[in-house]
Amino acid sequence: MASLHCRSSFLFTFHRPLTLNASLVTSLYRQLHTTSTFLSRSISTQNENKSIPINIETSESEEEFRVYEIEGLKKLTELKKSKRSLNQPSPPRSKTMPVDQDWTDVWPSASTFKWGTVPFPVRQGRILSSSENEGIVPSKYGNLELMKPPNFLHLTPSHIKKHCAVLKDFCTQWPQGLDTDEKCRRFFPLETKTSDYVFSAPSIRDDRARFASIKFYLSDLKLDYHARDKFIRLVGDRYNKKTDEVTFETGRCPLKSQNIEFLKFVFTVVYFESWKHEDWENSKELQDMEQYFWDLNASRKNCISLLKKIKTIDENKATESNRLDYLPSDILDEDTLCALPPIQDYKAAIEDLFNEGENFQTINKYKESVKSLLNIQENVSL
Amino acid sequence: MEPVVLRNIVSRTLSFKFKKSPLQGFSKCKARCLSTSAQPQPEKINNVCRTHENDPRNHTLDHVGLYYTIPVEEINGVLKNCVHPWHLRLMNTFNEYGMMVRKPAVELNGYIQNVNLNHPIPRFVLYGRTGAGKASILLHTMQRFHRDGWLILSVPWAGRWVRGWYKEVSESTYKAGRYDLPTDGAEWLAHFKHQNEGKLANLKTTSEYIWTKRENAAVGTPIEEIINFGQTRIKFSSDCVGVILKEIRNQAQTLGLKVLVVVNAVNAFYTQWNQLNALKNSGKKKLHPSEISLIHNFKKMLTPTWTNGVAVCTVEEACNNLNERENYTPLYLLKQEGFEALDPFVPILVPEYTEKEALSTINYYIEHNWIQNAHGRTEEGKKEIIFVSNNNPFKLYQVCTSL
Numbered sequence: 003m004a005s006l007h008c009r010s011s012f013l014f015t016f017h018r019p020l021t022l023n024a025s026l027v028t029s030l031y032r033q034l035h036t037t038s039t040f041l042s043r044s045i046s047t048q049n050e051n052k053s054i055p056i057n058i059e060t061s062e063s064e065e066e067f068r069v070y071e072i073e074g075l076k077k078l079t080e081l082k083k084s085k086r087s088l089n090q091p092s093p094p095r096s097k098t099m100p101v102d103q104d105w106t107d108v109w110p111s112a113s114t115f116k117w118g119t120v121p122f123p124v125r126q127g128r129i130l131s132s133s134e135n136e137g138i139v140p141s142k143y144g145n146l147e148l149m150k151p152p153n154f155l156h157l158t159p160s161h162i163k164k165h166c167a168v169l170k171d172f173c174t175q176w177p178q179g180l181d182t183d184e185k186c187r188r189f190f191p192l193e194t195k196t197s198d199y200v201f202s203a204p205s206i207r208d209d210r211a212r213f214a215s216i217k218f219y220l221s222d223l224k225l226d227y228h229a230r231d232k233f234i235r236l237v238g239d240r241y242n243k244k245t246d247e248v249t250f251e252t253g254r255c256p257l258k259s260q261n262i263e264f265l266k267f268v269f270t271v272v273y274f275e276s277w278k279h280e281d282w283e284n285s286k287e288l289q290d291m292e293q294y295f296w297d298l299n300a301s302r303k304n305c306i307s308l309l310k311k312i313k314t315i316d317e318n319k320a321t322e323s324n325r326l327d328y329l330p331s332d333i334l335d336e337d338t339l340c341a342l343p344p345i346q347d348y349k350a351a352i353e354d355l356f357n358e359g360e361n362f363q364t365i366n367k368y369k370e371s372v373k374s375l376l377n378i379q380e381n382v383s384l
Numbered sequence: 385m386e387p388v389v390l391r392n393i394v395s396r397t398l399s400f401k402f403k404k405s406p407l408q409g410f411s412k413c414k415a416r417c418l419s420t421s422a423q424p425q426p427e428k429i430n431n432v433c434r435t436h437e438n439d440p441r442n443h444t445l446d447h448v449g450l451y452y453t454i455p456v457e458e459i460n461g462v463l464k465n466c467v468h469p470w471h472l473r474l475m476n477t478f479n480e481y482g483m484m485v486r487k488p489a490v491e492l493n494g495y496i497q498n499v500n501l502n503h504p505i506p507r508f509v510l511y512g513r514t515g516a517g518k519a520s521i522l523l524h525t526m527q528r529f530h531r532d533g534w535l536i537l538s539v540p541w542a543g544r545w546v547r548g549w550y551k552e553v554s555e556s557t558y559k560a561g562r563y564d565l566p567t568d569g570a571e572w573l574a575h576f577k578h579q580n581e582g583k584l585a586n587l588k589t590t591s592e593y594i595w596t597k598r599e600n601a602a603v604g605t606p607i608e609e610i611i612n613f614g615q616t617r618i619k620f621s622s623d624c625v626g627v628i629l630k631e632i633r634n635q636a637q638t639l640g641l642k643v644l645v646v647v648n649a650v651n652a653f654y655t656q657w658n659q660l661n662a663l664k665n666s667g668k669k670k671l672h673p674s675e676i677s678l679i680h681n682f683k684k685m686l687t688p689t690w691t692n693g694v695a696v697c698t699v700e701e702a703c704n705n706l707n708e709r710e711n712y713t714p715l716y717l718l719k720q721e722g723f724e725a726l727d728p729f730v731p732i733l734v735p736e737y738t739e740k741e742a743l744s745t746i747n748y749y750i751e752h753n754w755i756q757n758a759h760g761r762t763e764e765g766k767k768e769i770i771f772v773s774n775n776n777p778f779k780l781y782q783v784c785t786s787l
Contacts, residue, residue, distance in 0.1 A: 300724045301724055301727050301728075304724070304727060305728060308504060308728075311504055311688070315502050315503060324500030324503075325500070355715060356720075360713040360715050360716055362733075365713060373730060376503070376506055376728065378495050378498070378499065378730060380494050380495065380498070381493070
């Protein structure tokens with residue numbers, strides 16, 4: 003045992019200076035290990051052989067009677083773990099931010115939500131019941147739900163101001179006199195839209211950059227009823243009825259400038275094509291009409307024949323009441339009859355009813371016009 | 385208190401019984417006559433719901449929203465088959481034929497009164513939501529002009545002529561490609577005869593009609609004889625209807641007749657009915673309304689080719705196919721074809737109840753002990769009923785049946 007102690011102490015004394023040489027250390031460890039096993043084995047053989055406790059006298063305490071401790075018989079006192087001093091994580095950045103800091107430095111570009119950086123309290127997520135998270139929506143700490151949606155923390159007004167300040171050098175002065183949108187539209191009726199794509203890559207070409215579109219208002223063009231109708235039919239869904247805008251877009255040519263030229267060419271062709279009257283356009287029938295025309299429909303024929311009938315009856319009967327007084331004594335032709343104000347009102351009402359759709363206004367307008375057309379009077383007591 | 389409640393239950397059960405077996409005439413139910421529960425109780429001042437002006441000719445805007453009583457002779461005479469079954473059942477239960485004066489009815493009657501009968505017929509189209517009371521306004525108008533001695537040609541519900549399970553459809557003997565509905569024709573003849581009892585004496589045919597080799601109607605045959613012929617030989621009933629309508633059109637002016645043409649659900653005349661119970665010919669082809677001779681004849685009554693008459697029609701969502709019921713307005717329901725046939729017409733909106741009218745109806749029901757629930761008789765309960773029924777007359781009736 004003494005030899006063991008001295009050997010091990012010898013080894014440990016030599017351990018420290020030898021740390022640099024890794025191979026040597028491992029060899030020494032290996033040596034130690036083999037030595038210890040050998041020693042323990044030798045002791046155990048001694049124990050087995052003699053089977054009685056042995057008192058080994060030492061030079062340090064000769065008087066004291068030492069007790070031989072059988073290994074494993076008595077419980078070993080637990081070794082105290084050495085307490086390692088833990089490094090405390092630094093508090094989140096948001097706690098140490100000054101109030102008057104520049105936010106654009108904190109959040110310079112688009113990035114995922116970082117709970118430690120965002121200085122305001124925010125909650126996001128769903129709790130299933132009042133028992134979960136004490137019924138409170140989770141806070142920002144480690145909250146995945148806040149990381150999922152895109153945020154606009156990189157696009158605050160101060161960011162935009164900085165962007166604008168940088169871009170200002172590249173801008174030219176706004177032309178004088180174009181102070182309203184209305185004037186812009188009047189003096190520059192054709193709006194061209196193209197896109198450039200900037201990115202860092204071996205090639206600076208982008209396939210999408212060739213697309214071009216032009217936009218204009220249909221009311222800016224000089225078109226009569228037929229040409230306008232034909233123009234709308236030719237451009238199809240490129241015409242927006244609500245805003246009265248026509249938009250042409252293409253990417254069929256390889257270059258942007260070629261595409262713009264092509265669009266202007268198409269615009270010109272459609273314009274002149276819509277003014278043309280082809281022979282086959284004369285075969286347009288009532289069903290092909292884009293809206294209801296009273297003059298072309300059966301209603302006009304019925305109305306005129308009815309009024310003529312009433313006229314002959316009024317002439318034959320001398321009764322004064324409930325005559326149609328607005329009818330002239332001699333009806334020359336149908337067109338002059340149709341120009342009479344009650345009939346014009348009736349025509350407008352019926353065209354509204356069909357073209358605008360049925361609602362209380364159009365139906366009541368129709369009702370009033372029919373009442374004046376046929377001279378149907380309400381009762382006095384009404 | 386108890387006997388009253390019991391009696392009420394008896395009267396309700398009897399009305400239910402009547403609903404189940406219509407063959408059992410309601411006049412034979414003696415127990416109802418003895419029932420006092422439906423007897424009107426004296427009105428309180430704030431629960432006024434009836435007017436004592438029972439003559440529809442005197443109704444003005446002052447009477448709007450109030451109930452008046454129709455004599456039972458007119459319900460079983462001129463208005464027979466025209467009252468909705470639920471309405472008639474309710475009237476029978478109340479033992480009183482009360483009906484509300486409504487603004488569109490007063491308006492319509494005013495127009496018709498002022499019409500120049502020498503002009504070709506004017507046409508009026510009533511439109512409104514289902515259950516708003518279009519048919520009831522027709523009743524009011526028919527009763528009013530019946531009292532003035534007008535001839536009334538009414539189609540209680542035109543949808544009946546374009547549909548039916550196992551209904552007999554035969555090809556017209558008069559014109560190929562047109563189809564007769566013998567039973568419906570005979571039914572209408574009976575209806576016409578019943579409505580115009582005593583007004584047809586002067587009407588005689590002006591031309592000869594040959595039905596078969598042996599059967600014919602010479603010039604001067606009374607119209608009643610034609611009706612009887614159509615009812616006995618129902619093969620020719622549709623043709624008889626055509627003859628009667630034609631004679632009325634031709635003679636209205638010479639005889640000085642005043643004719644009121646009433647068609648309920650006129651859109652059935654112009655829209656193809658596509659459901660399973662649509663009428664089919666022997667070749668299983670669904671019939672278009674214009675191919676049906678009854679409808680063909682009645683359409684002529686709605687054209688302004690004749691004088692001394694007025695046509696009043698309603699448009700009804702239920703007569704259009706299931707995918708064409710989004711709107712209740714005339715042009716939508718009639719479509720362009722029907723609209724052009726009736727144009728120019730005066731559209732008259734039949735609105736749902738105003739608050740005054742709804743309260744009046746609820747008070748009328750309370751007066752007849754129809755609303756027995758104590759809460760239903762309070763101001764709050766009345767408001768609740770109006771809210772739940774959304775001011776719709778038919779819905780109001782439905783809500784109140786269980787109270």
